[in-house]
Amino acid sequence: MIRSVYILGQEGDVLYSKEYAKSESKASLVEFLVNLVQFLKSMDLEGKTEFMNVSISRIFFAQRELFTFVFIADKADDAVQIEDKMTQLVETFMKDFANLATAKQPLDGFDSKVDEIAVTMVKVAILGFAGVGKTTTLHLLRGETLPLVHDPTIGVSIKRLPEEVQNANIVLWDLAGQSRFSILWAKMIANAQVVVIVTDSTLENVLRSKKLVTLVKDEVPEAKVIGIANKQDLPTALTPERVGQILSIPTYELVAIDISYRDRLIQIIRKSILEGKAEIKAA
Numbered sequence: 001m002i003r004s005v006y007i008l009g010q011e012g013d014v015l016y017s018k019e020y021a022k023s024e025s026k027a028s029l030v031e032f033l034v035n036l037v038q039f040l041k042s043m044d045l046e047g048k049t050e051f052m053n054v055s056i057s058r059i060f061f062a063q064r065e066l067f068t069f070v071f072i073a074d075k076a077d078d079a080v081q082i083e084d085k086m087t088q089l090v091e092t093f094m095k096d097f098a099n100l101a102t103a104k105q106p107l108d109g110f111d112s113k114v115d116e117i118a119v120t121m122v123k124v125a126i127l128g129f130a131g132v133g134k135t136t137t138l139h140l141l142r143g144e145t146l147p148l149v150h151d152p153t154i155g156v157s158i159k160r161l162p163e164e165v166q167n168a169n170i171v172l173w174d175l176a177g178q179s180r181f182s183i184l185w186a187k188m189i190a191n192a193q194v195v196v197i198v199t200d201s202t203l204e205n206v207l208r209s210k211k212l213v214t215l216v217k218d219e220v221p222e223a224k225v226i227g228i229a230n231k232q233d234l235p236t237a238l239t240p241e242r243v244g245q246i247l248s249i250p251t252y253e254l255v256a257i258d259i260s261y262r263d264r265l266i267q268i269i270r271k272s273i274l275e276g277k278a279e280i281k282a283a
Contacts, residue, residue, distance in 0.1 A: 049087065071086055189220055199228070226249060
C-alpha cells in the first residue's frame with residue numbers, strides 16, 4: 001500500500017504531499033527527499049521509476065523535467081504495480097498540473113486524482129457464528145460507540161475502516177452468524193484478501209469454528225486467515241494460543257467491548273493485509 005506521495009521542485013521544495021499513514025518522522029523524511037532531489041540532479045533516470053529500500057518501506061522515485069515524484073510504499077507491495085501507479089501519477093501531473101505548479105498556483109483537483117491512483121481496495125471479511133462479537137469488533141475497529149445491547153446482524157453489514165490502515169480502502173464484511181445464513185458465507189467471502197474468524201473463546205465455539213477455517217481455505221485459498229479470540233475477559237475463555245492451536249491459524253486476543261484494544265486490532269488487520277500480499281507474491 002502506498003503510504004505517502006510527494007512531488008518536489010528543482011530545489012527540493014515540496015510542491016505537493018499527501019500522507020495515507022501517520023508518520024512520526026515526517027521532518028526527517030522530507031529532509032531525505034530534499035537530499036534525494038539534489039543527488040538526482042547528477043543522474044539521468046531516462047524516464048524510468050527507480051526504488052530503494054529503507055527500513056520497512058520502499059521509496060519509489062521518478063523525474064520529469066523540473067519535478068521529482070516520490071511514493072513511499074510497503075516492501076510487500078508489487079514493485080511493477082507501484083511503478084505503473086507512478087507512471088499514471090507523472091502523466092496526470094505533467095499533462096494537467098505542471099504549469100500550475102511552475103506558476104505556484106493551487107493544484108485544484110489534483111488531490112482527487114492522486115486518490116484515484118494511490119488508494120487500494122481491500123476486502124476484509126469478518127466471519128463467525130452468532131453471538132461471538134463480530135459486529136462489536138466492527139464497531140471497535142471503526143471507533144464507533146460500542147453497542148450496549150446485542151443486535152444480531154441480518155445478512156451482511158458492509159463498512160469501511162478509517163484512515164489508520166493507510167490508504168487501503170478497506171471494506172469490512174460483517175457476515176451474519178446464524179445457521180440460516182450459512183449458505184451465503186461462501187459467496188460473501190469471495191475475493192476477500194483477509195478473512196477474520198471471530199470466536200468467543202469457549203471450547204464449544206472454537207471447535208465449531210474449525211469448519212469455518214476449512215470453508216475459507218476451500219473458497220478463498222489465497223486469503224490471509226486469522227483468528228480473533230474474543231471475550232478474553234471471561235473466566236472460561238481459552239487462551240489465544242490454545243484457540244490458535246485448535247484452529248491452526250494465527251490467533252489474537254480481544255475484548256471487543258474494551259476500547260483500549262482498538263489500536264492493537266487495527267495493527268493486526270494492517271499486518272495481515274501486508275503478510276497476505278507478501279505470501280501471494282512469494283507463491
